[in-house]
Amino acid sequence: MDLAQWRTQFIAGIQAVKQDLAPDVPSQQPRFAVYRNNYQQALLNVLAATYPCCNKVVGETCFSFIGRRYIANYPPISANLNQYGAAFDRVMAELTAEQEAFAALPYLEELARLEWYVYQSYYAGEACSQDWQILPQLTQKEQHQIRLVVAADVYLMQSRYPIQRIWQRHQQSGVDSTAIIDDEVSYPLVIYRVNGNIIVKQIDMATWQLLHLAQRQSLLGDICAQHSIASQITAAIENGWIVGIESSGGCDV
Structure with missing residues (x-):
């Protein structure tokens, strides 16, 4: 050998x-x-x-x-x-x-997925915010051909259970997993980092869909064709979830 x-x-x-x-x-x-x-x-x-x-x-x-x-x-x-x-x-x-x-x-699978996203978000690279004043200067055709850039620390998931409550209880004093199964609804979650701290936040479905399509690198024109997103884009920028725009060729505008 x-x-x-x-x-x-x-x-x-x-x-x-x-x-x-x-x-x-x-x-x-x-x-x-x-x-x-x-x-x-x-x-x-x-x-x-x-x-x-x-x-x-x-x-x-x-x-x-x-x-x-x-x-x-x-x-x-x-x-x-x-x-x-x-x-x-x-x-x-x-x-x-x-x-x-x-x-x-029954929620263990989704709780594990949430913790993996929390872990990945914590170690994700820093995002550099862009000057948004350039956006109004673009023609409507040019705006439809750009993509929204989602921060590297942003992760998305939908859960059948309010797993963010278990996670948040764990951050405070320990885990209380009682009364975790609510009505069968969907919980759209965003996981992101602020000043080194991880936040797990339940958001509305329209904002979740916007971020999901942006992560899939959909063109802004295609996103607008499916949703009315003006207020969602503003909120996503203010929260640091969307940090820039790029042309369809992949370059910063």
Whole structure:
């Protein structure tokens, strides 16, 4: 066995949940078990830091079980662990569908997705606001050919449950997950950063649709054809969700 093969099997042995998945690695040796345990504990710590609210809702023991399941199915593909955990909501969805014990927590999938967006928003790059005085100087045809630029820290989601309440309670004193299931309505949410603090805010559907279309790089003319958005654009600019405009060619106007 050459060095490259040994290295591959060594890594496979560390990542393997079952020790016999790395047959040519001395997986039974206590020293190797230390590598495996340290590896898994490091990833569990990353998941717990990224999903603190989910951790409190299900409890540390249960979260550790879920985390190990996630690690087994989604090993890191990058040395940058800041991006690890993106598919955690999928595991939550599987558990709520498979395990009767999670039947009372149907919102776990969406809560996990919210926490991932919170995490991504916190580490997103800073946005540079544009001088909006140029907009009135454009002809109507030119205005229809521009795109609205959404700040990098802005994330959108719609939830079937008022998960922002659980998240906000967690920020204050802890998690109280009782009475979480309301009427079956949609909760349009925007996640964004202000002075280093993350805000999760429920907004009206018209504003949510505007930001959603802007993130999809729809032309302003196409957006206006579908919605009356004058007041929504003003609010989005004032809140720092929309930070500029660019031509359809991708250049700042």
